Amino acid sequence: MDYILEVSNLTKRYGGLIANSGISFGVKEHEILSVIGPNGAGKSTLFKQIASFVTPTEGEVRFRGERISGLSPHKVARLGVVRTFQETTIFKTMSVRDNIIIAHQLRARTGLAGFFFGTRTAREDEAAFARSADEIIDFLGLGHQRHEIASNLPHGHLRALGIAIGLATNPAVLLLDEPFAGMNHDETRRAVEIVRAVRARGVTILLVEHDMPAVMNISDRIVVLNFGQKIAEGTPKEIQENQNVIDAYLGVEDESIGM
Amino acid sequence: MTNATKLLLAAACVLFLLVGVPALIAATGRNDLYYTLTSVALLSIISGGVWLTFYIGRINIGQGAFALLGGYVSAVLVTAYGISFWLTLPVAGLVCALASVLIGLPILRLRGVYFAMVTLTLTEVMRLLALAVPITNGAKGIVSIPLPGGVSLFGLTLIPDFATLENPRLAFYLASVVLMVLCFGALYRLVHSRIGHICLSLQQNEELASSIGVNIASIRVLAYAISSFLGGLGGAMFAAISQSIYPSSFTVADSVNFMLNCFLGGLHYVLGPILGTFALYFGWDLLFQTGVYQLLIFSSALIVLMLVLPNGLLSLRLPRKKGA
Secondary structure (H helix, E strand, O other): OOOOEEEEEEEEEEOOEEEEEEEEEEEOOOOEEEEEOOOOOOHHHHHHHHOOOOOOOEEEEEEOOEEOOOOOHHHHHHHOEEEOOOOOOOOOOOEHHHHHHHHHHHHOOOOHHHHHHOOHHHHHHHHHHHHHHHHHHHHOOOHHHOOOEHHHOOHHHHHHHHHHHHHHOOOOEEEEEOOOOOOOHHHHHHHHHHHHHHHHOOOEEEEEOOOHHHHHHHOOEEEEEEOOEEEEEEOHHHHHHOHHHHHHHHOOOOHHHOO | OOHHHHHHHHHHHHHHHHHHHHHHHHHHOOOHHHHHHHHHHHHHHHHHHHHHHHHOOOOOOOHHHHHHHHHHHHHHHHHHHOOOHHHHHHHHHHHHHHHHHHHHHHHOOOOHHHHHHHHHHHHHHHHHHHHHOHHHOHHHOEOOOOOOOOEEEOOEEEEOOHHHOOOHHHHHHHHHHHHHHHHHHHHHHHHHOHHHHHHHHHHHOHHHHHHOOOOHHHHHHHHHHHHHHHHHHHHHHHHHHHOOEOOOOOOHHHHHHHHHHHHHHOOOOOOHHHHHHHHHHHHHHHHHHHHHHHHHHHHHHHHHHHHHOOOOHHHOOOOOOOOO
């Protein structure tokens, strides 16, 4: 089986602290793979390494067979591996539409000088970006907020905008960092639908999440981390029945103190 | 406002500066105003550079270093090598841009107050360099720089020799205004094109910018290089006008003023530095009558202005009509 994204023996040490230790797994094209684990399990560190915001101490990440670890984030994004952020990270003072238009940067066919002098290609690019942004806005149901300043959006729509910014880069693999965090039931259901729809556009999705019902509902496969190590990998059903996972989440009975 | 009205308004302003102001000065006989207005034009070019670094989210208190460098480059080339001033003008800008790339590559990784602190030392470093390097003639500076010569193309005189002119002050004023219009025209275009949006994305969140594929390191350096280019141009013009340059021609206080000009005019508006420089320069001069209290009143007024108008003088506008 060929993987679009392959993580092999990924290890990250911060001084004496081991955030990730020998993690290996692969992501198949067009699947939704979730990474779960208790707080401090090393999920975010893993994510940062995949998007190349952090360089691994050992091991590597390969995208379509090519090593991407150690490249700068904008180069990794250019190859097609794009992350969204845990916090509501957006361009706050820009409108929703401008946020998405600027995120088309990777599709620009002309350099900065071209945009300065307003060459024909640059003008065509601008028009294409605006059209594509409008399409993404409609796709994610942000139509009413099109011209709203991004910092004024309600929480659920901010997440959608984060995904929209990711989509605008035309990614092959989209890394979603806790896309359902802090959402109520309805918002989560809507967000799950959005993620499914994004996958239907041909995007492979890797997500980190705490919301177990949503993860079990949406994922094709799940990777479980605990204390920086991978302890399980499989379908949602296999993970629910896995003893290691149950121990990690519920805690192991400690016989020595009689609990 | 449509683009056509904006363009018309800009053209009217330029026409006023080039024809109206000299006519008014001739009518009132206030020839001394030429020097003041020329200074404002040049200082606003230098401040315009600082403004651009603000636009990518960096507080730049080191612009005096590049103004000084630009002044010396031009002065040395004119006096020691006899090169035409008009040729040394772009060269001064380019040397500054090059220097800023070398300095910027390491220091632009710093953010917030850390970047500001490093730039604060740059002006002092440049002053000490000017004192130490043999070619700059130490504390005595470079004096008696000849006035800019003429430029002619195919026998057609484009710029007359300033030394032969009846009123070189007017010539310097016109040259400075033209330079200011060119620089701010380019800056306006830059900011209102996609490049401006990219700069803004850097200002708001560098991580997100890099995750959408913006090469943040090179954009930062580019913006800083343009900023320093403008600093160099302004410095070179100043050296030509005063026909001299000293290590103390641009000091840390000047660097701080360049930053204040931007604050005062408004960081969201390209033309902010022009208005800010004008207000600061004339505000200071008007308070001259108050003697020892000049600085006290001046700085109090600045503090009040920043509290009342945190987005600068240009944020003071009539309420917009609905649907405009």
